[in-house]
Amino acid sequence: MNTPKERIGVYICHCGTNISAVVDVEDVAQWAANKLEHKGVVIARDHKFMCSSLGQELVENDIKELGLTRVVVAACSPHLHEKTFRTACERAGLNPYLCELVSIREQVSWVHSDKVVATQKSKAIVSSGVERLIYHEALEQLSVPINPATLVVGGGIAGIQATLELADAGSPVYLVEREPSIGGHMAQFDKTFPTLDCSACILTPKMVDVGIHPNITLLTWAEVEQVNGYVGNFDVTVRQKARKVITDLCTGCGICIEKCPKNVLDDIYEVGMNYRKAVYTPFPQAVPNYPVMDLDNCIYFDTGKCKACEKFCPTNAIDFEQEDEMLKFQVGNIILATGFDLFDARKMSNYGYGRLENVFNSLEFERMCNASGPTEGEIVLRDGVTTPKAVGIIHCVGSRDKSHNAYCSSICCMQSLKFAHLVEERTGAHVYNFYIDIRTPGKGYDEFYNRIVEEGTHFVRGKVAEVTNAARQPDEKKKLIIQVEDTLIGKQRRIPVDMVILSAGLEPRHDAKEVAKLFGISCSADGWYIEKHPKLDPVATMTDGVYIAGCVQGPKDIPASIAQGAAAAARVQGKIQQGEMLMEPIRASIIEEQCSGCRICNDLCPYNAILYHDATMTSEINAALCQGCGTCIAACPAGAVIGTSYSNEQVLAQIEGLLMDVSV
Amino acid sequence: MSKYLYYPGCSMEGSGKAYHNSLMPVCEKIGLELQEIDDWNCCGATEYLGINKIPAYALIGRNLALAEAQSNGAQDIVAPCSACYLNLTKIDSYMAKKNGVDELINDALSAGGLSYEPGQLGIHHLLDLIVYEIGLDTVKEKVVRPLTGLRVAPYIGCMAPRYDYAKRWSDSEHPLELDWLLGALGAEVVDYPLKTHCCGGHMPQIGPDTAYELIHRLVDYAEEVKTDIMVAVCPMCQMNIDAYQNETNQHLGTKHKMPIVFFTQLMGLAFGMRERDLGFGSELVSAKEAIQKIGSEVPKKKRKKKDKFALPMPHPLGNGILKNGTNGKELILPTEGRARGGRA
Amino acid sequence: MSHLAPQTEKNFKLMEQVAQKTGSDSKLETCIQCGTCGGSCPSAMDMEHTPRKLFALLRAGEREEVLSSNTPWVCVSCYFCAVRCPQEIKIPDVMYTLKSMAVAEGAYRDSTASDFSRTFVSMVENYGRSYELGLATRHYLRHFPLRLPSMAPMGIGLLSKKRLNLKPKKIQGIKQLNAILDRAKELEAA
Numbered sequence A: 001m002n003t004p005k006e007r008i009g010v011y012i013c014h015c016g017t018n019i020s021a022v023v024d025v026e027d028v029a030q031w032a033a034n035k036l037e038h039k040g041v042v043i044a045r046d047h048k049f050m051c052s053s054l055g056q057e058l059v060e061n062d063i064k065e066l067g068l069t070r071v072v073v074a075a076c077s078p079h080l081h082e083k084t085f086r087t088a089c090e091r092a093g094l095n096p097y098l099c100e101l102v103s104i105r106e107q108v109s110w111v112h113s114d115k116v117v118a119t120q121k122s123k124a125i126v127s128s129g130v131e132r133l134i135y136h137e138a139l140e141q142l143s144v145p146i147n148p149a150t151l152v153v154g155g156g157i158a159g160i161q162a163t164l165e166l167a168d169a170g171s172p173v174y175l176v177e178r179e180p181s182i183g184g185h186m187a188q189f190d191k192t193f194p195t196l197d198c199s200a201c202i203l204t205p206k207m208v209d210v211g212i213h214p215n216i217t218l219l220t221w222a223e224v225e226q227v228n229g230y231v232g233n234f235d236v237t238v239r240q241k242a243r244k245v246i247t248d249l250c251t252g253c254g255i256c257i258e259k260c261p262k263n264v265l266d267d268i269y270e271v272g273m274n275y276r277k278a279v280y281t282p283f284p285q286a287v288p289n290y291p292v293m294d295l296d297n298c299i300y301f302d303t304g305k306c307k308a309c310e311k312f313c314p315t316n317a318i319d320f321e322q323e324d325e326m327l328k329f330q331v332g333n334i335i336l337a338t339g340f341d342l343f344d345a346r347k348m349s350n351y352g353y354g355r356l357e358n359v360f361n362s363l364e365f366e367r368m369c370n371a372s373g374p375t376e377g378e379i380v381l382r383d384g385v386t387t388p389k390a391v392g393i394i395h396c397v398g399s400r401d402k403s404h405n406a407y408c409s410s411i412c413c414m415q416s417l418k419f420a421h422l423v424e425e426r427t428g429a430h431v432y433n434f435y436i437d438i439r440t441p442g443k444g445y446d447e448f449y450n451r452i453v454e455e456g457t458h459f460v461r462g463k464v465a466e467v468t469n470a471a472r473q474p475d476e477k478k479k480l481i482i483q484v485e486d487t488l489i490g491k492q493r494r495i496p497v498d499m500v501i502l503s504a505g506l507e508p509r510h511d512a513k514e515v516a517k518l519f520g521i522s523c524s525a526d527g528w529y530i531e532k533h534p535k536l537d538p539v540a541t542m543t544d545g546v547y548i549a550g551c552v553q554g555p556k557d558i559p560a561s562i563a564q565g566a567a568a569a570a571r572v573q574g575k576i577q578q579g580e581m582l583m584e585p586i587r588a589s590i591i592e593e594q595c596s597g598c599r600i601c602n603d604l605c606p607y608n609a610i611l612y613h614d615a616t617m618t619s620e621i622n623a624a625l626c627q628g629c630g631t632c633i634a635a636c637p638a639g640a641v642i643g644t645s646y647s648n649e650q651v652l653a654q655i656e657g658l659l660m661d662v663s664v
Numbered sequence B: 001m002s003k004y005l006y007y008p009g010c011s012m013e014g015s016g017k018a019y020h021n022s023l024m025p026v027c028e029k030i031g032l033e034l035q036e037i038d039d040w041n042c043c044g045a046t047e048y049l050g051i052n053k054i055p056a057y058a059l060i061g062r063n064l065a066l067a068e069a070q071s072n073g074a075q076d077i078v079a080p081c082s083a084c085y086l087n088l089t090k091i092d093s094y095m096a097k098k099n100g101v102d103e104l105i106n107d108a109l110s111a112g113g114l115s116y117e118p119g120q121l122g123i124h125h126l127l128d129l130i131v132y133e134i135g136l137d138t139v140k141e142k143v144v145r146p147l148t149g150l151r152v153a154p155y156i157g158c159m160a161p162r163y164d165y166a167k168r169w170s171d172s173e174h175p176l177e178l179d180w181l182l183g184a185l186g187a188e189v190v191d192y193p194l195k196t197h198c199c200g201g202h203m204p205q206i207g208p209d210t211a212y213e214l215i216h217r218l219v220d221y222a223e224e225v226k227t228d229i230m231v232a233v234c235p236m237c238q239m240n241i242d243a244y245q246n247e248t249n250q251h252l253g254t255k256h257k258m259p260i261v262f263f264t265q266l267m268g269l270a271f272g273m274r275e276r277d278l279g280f281g282s283e284l285v286s287a288k289e290a291i292q293k294i295g296s297e298v299p300k301k302k303r304k305k306k307d308k309f310a311l312p313m314p315h316p317l318g319n320g321i322l323k324n325g326t327n328g329k330e331l332i333l334p335t336e337g338r339a340r341g342g343r344a
Numbered sequence C: 001m002s003h004l005a006p007q008t009e010k011n012f013k014l015m016e017q018v019a020q021k022t023g024s025d026s027k028l029e030t031c032i033q034c035g036t037c038g039g040s041c042p043s044a045m046d047m048e049h050t051p052r053k054l055f056a057l058l059r060a061g062e063r064e065e066v067l068s069s070n071t072p073w074v075c076v077s078c079y080f081c082a083v084r085c086p087q088e089i090k091i092p093d094v095m096y097t098l099k100s101m102a103v104a105e106g107a108y109r110d111s112t113a114s115d116f117s118r119t120f121v122s123m124v125e126n127y128g129r130s131y132e133l134g135l136a137t138r139h140y141l142r143h144f145p146l147r148l149p150s151m152a153p154m155g156i157g158l159l160s161k162k163r164l165n166l167k168p169k170k171i172q173g174i175k176q177l178n179a180i181l182d183r184a185k186e187l188e189a190a
């Protein structure tokens, strides 16, 4: 047998009892020392907590004293401590990429209960780590400069907060919003829980700040079309949709809106409860406050006649010839804050939304409460005049329901309590809240619940079975009847009311998946964007330089959305201040001579890191963009793609190691 | 002519005779060739399941196995009875899950020299077959005597659209297929929110009081919205509402007199067939008076002046309109579409 | 309920047993007690326990109370609960399981419903078809003899309209059917 050329140290962690309760760690260490000696293992140890400073010192000392050239640590997932041990090796003078962390916790002790089998599997995993490690190369990290500008997508409260934090810190920000104005959902509300302060009063000052801030380029009525590049250097293309209004000339006087003869049902800001014009700003406090023209509804674009707006505009700001514009710029980081859609309550036909007049969804009700809404804040039935005498508010519509969304939308309990208060205060009607559980875990939230209980709201514990207009009793005639099991008494009840409000849940944007793909990040099965770590890194994503904030990441209230907006900004600002950043050298590269130019890898790369050179008819990988996922390596029919740390030799050796007979 | 395997079910020979007698000529007219499954047995209704599960499944399995064996050239199975339809789709879908149920049933079937591979044959209710496979355009073409002036309540009952194992219906609580069909015949279809509420099922036998209450609810609301005649798609529904209406009246002191017939009977009428060839007259609450309304002048609806204060309604989902010329497959189903209120 | 059921292993396992008998995807254990089923049920007014309550009792191991409840017997299999249950529990299937357990253990209080099912089943086993006239008369004679006279006009009505057959029909493959059912019963018992 050849004498092995590497000197390898193997370290097995107990992880307290996390691993040692199921795996005989001492046996694994002893086995490695004996059975893997011929592979170059010169020392194998076990330790209670390898990640502790004592554990790390153990490795460092061995490197220095025993002259180790390679290190394998068998412990938790590389996600958690790979960096710890690499840094320890570096401190002792060893290239950090000559250290390998294999998981015997997530892959063994947490998923097995049979100690014998678990111990054997741990040995196989250690063996595979050693085999693979032999082929490791010393690697150097890449350093990339960071462009100080940031792109924020979505001008809801989360995006606004992130934008302002960055701009106030002195960094340039592009805020791209799809609608004519920023503000997001918050701009539609009247009051906000739990303090019941006026939504517009706390939101509009921030919107105005965004509008006038010298560091902010505000692009509304615009959408991101393309993103190329990588952390520190993203090339962004934004489509500025034609407003047909020359913003430099427009004074925001609103005469065009007044003169426009076309009424359009406003499905977005007014949730279909009110009309706007074909040239419009969605609401009076819109930022920016110059209008946009809705080409699908403009009479001129339909029939070739009208142009009333043009005629009356005192500054000649209307321009029917204006075209969409493609704006290109560079940013170093991106924050996605595109928010949520409301669950479509028509899908629950038992609640009658869309069929029964006086069933409203929660956003419709918000608009109704709003002084600038369709009823100027009066709570009335669909006829627009009758004040309801009894109102039912149904919680969890489309949430906590496996036929729709299995998750809790987290804001609708509080929002339903807010509604109960508003109905009570403004109409004196009897209010019934139908709930499965009342979830009020925020600061001041349970106090708010108590306040509503004291106000005399009737709480009925039970998920409503149906809302119907089919009366059985005389007192049900001409009413909506809410049929429910009052689970606290175990009886079916039928409660006649005049108005039903459905607290529909929050859903990912209908286009969330496409947008995620555009920015190279992933969605959970539900469609919410996935954070890098659910506890430790809630605003970063798996893609360097792309952050998320607000409801894109999952349902949350305004305080939490603001906190995430600020947190994402702080992360970005930190990066900007570093000026440049180091990147993992785990990368794929293409051997030009072997590449046949088939382009199979081009579209498969989830990070858009592969470009094709027409001149040479070969593909090339942008090292800064590549995340080392290995997709292209596996896909290349010519075997032209190689990956550092994941070469064929390494993977085959790893398999070899796994297949080693560990029973002897 | 499209050929289908026909599973009549027990009531078609007895209480549901009018259904049987009317669907035969109607199907022929619209190009449906029905080939009765030879030597089919009872599906067990809702009774066998409550005694023994596996035998109940096997009972249904035998019918599926016979159908599969006899299918040569026929496309799918069609059942006119909702309970039979439900049982057939249910067992087919449970077997298709391949989680052991299929093996148990096939084990039992093998004792009779039979076997069944789930998912091979589509299973239809007669109504969905007509709406989606034949298409309302074809139906409309055959109408020679539109049912103008007849106010009908479309009563689907529970077991056709629920539990929608075969995923065939526009909605499991407010399906619109029967509304569309009756509309295509020219009838005036009332908004009938109880269209899939329960007719009482087997309750007339085991808890008559419950049954009377359920029957009363259905008929009472139909009367409230000035229905001339209720329309059923299932022999059990028709039987309960028709045959037990008198008992219901005696018991609750009501004076209901609401005829209920099968949708195929009305199709036949609209196709110009003779009443007695369609099983009319076998109902206990006579449909005679109602039928006479056909062709009568419909009072013009007063166009409601748009109230200047009224708030707009949400867009209806899929608003129940079939696109022209389709066989229904391209129908806009009520689960599509985005919430209003989601910002664009 | 005068006293609580003892927490014996048998009672404790009740939920598991029912879920298992119902089939692997009954999901019964995941009930969140929301009451959608009890709110939906058209028979709720005649039930001793709403379906939800029944599942709570199952969870608590109240074996006797559950198996003697009339709830499964007045379930009309309308599937409203099944399509609305947020946990996608196949409630009517659970009801069928509870009926068959009650029959097997003779635990029901009122035999009207179970007798009806049994009469029905015996018809099917003898003829391969159900036979409405025989079924109705046999059942009514036994359980509602006093109501029978009042039902007579209806029966006569149906007969005169030729909607009831006087003789049952028998399928040809009745032997084959019984072989299948016998084997199925063995499998069920296994």
Ligand SMILES: Cc1cc2nc3c(=O)[nH]c(=O)nc-3n(C[C@H](O)[C@H](O)[C@H](O)COP(=O)(O)OP(=O)(O)OC[C@H]3O[C@@H](n4cnc5c(N)ncnc54)[C@H](O)[C@@H]3O)c2cc1C
Pocket: A153, A154, A155, A156, A157, A158, A159, A176, A177, A178, A179, A182, A183, A184, A185, A186, A189, A191, A192, A193, A194, A222, A223, A224, A337, A338, A339, A340, A342, A362, A363, A366, A411, A415, A418, A509, A515, A549, A550, A551, A552, A556, A557, A558, A559, A561, B343, B344
């Ligand atoms: C009925 C109701 C009442 C509520 N009441 C309260 C309350 O009282 N108190 C409280 O704390 N919370 C409340 N909430 C929760 C609150 O709405 C959210 O926490 C908050 O709006 C989340 O802000 P956001 O910025 O994440 O998302 P959003 O408000 O949804 O903003 C997202 C923005 O991104 C834009 N956008 C989307 N996609 C794109 C794209 N592809 N490109 C560019 N722009 C895009 C949108 O147009 C929008 O402007 C309520 C929610 C509802 C439904």
Ligand code: SF4
Pocket: A245, A249, A250, A251, A252, A253, A254, A255, A256, A257, A290, A291, A312, A313, A314, A315, A316, A317, A318
């Ligand atoms: S009239 Fe002209 S200046 Fe006034 S808002 Fe319209 S475009 Fe702007």
Ligand code: SF4
Pocket: A395, A396, A397, A399, A400, A407, A408, A409, A410, A411, A412, A413, A414, A437, A438, A439, A503, A505
């Ligand atoms: S927050 Fe409340 S209403 Fe909303 S889904 Fe959760 S429990 Fe239901």
Ligand code: SF4
Pocket: C030, C031, C032, C033, C034, C035, C036, C037, C038, C051, C052, C055, C081, C084, C085, C086, C087, C088, C089, C091
């Ligand atoms: S509807 Fe489903 S989850 Fe709710 S109580 Fe009934 S069985 Fe349980």
Ligand code: SF4
Pocket: C037, C040, C041, C042, C043, C044, C051, C074, C075, C076, C077, C078, C079, C080, C081, C082, C091, C092, C095
């Ligand atoms: S299926 Fe049974 S338990 Fe469920 S709602 Fe219908 S009658 Fe009630």
